[in-house]
Amino acid sequence: MHQAEITAAQAYIRLMAATRAALADPDVAPLYMSVLASPMEEADEALRSAGLTGNEDRFFALVRQLQPTLTGSDR
Numbered sequence: 001m002h003q004a005e006i007t008a009a010q011a012y013i014r015l016m017a018a019t020r021a022a023l024a025d026p027d028v029a030p031l032y033m034s035v036l037a038s039p040m041e042e043a044d045e046a047l048r049s050a051g052l053t054g055n056e057d058r059f060f061a062l063v064r065q066l067q068p069t070l071t072g073s074d075r
Helices: 003-023 029-050 056-066
Strands: none
Touching: 003 029, 003 056
């Protein structure tokens, strides 16, 4: 795994954590949606930089290597 790929996978993991936190309480979730713009931009840029845009199979394999429970591969 190259550093750019690790960076992309980590950005995605941070985006998922931010999304889960923002949506944890449905009553206030709309207030926090704007908070997700920065992690989404970070993840998009990291994917482009790593050459993973459009290569979801490779990308999610990398994410599973870093955090297996995030993608449900522990089931």
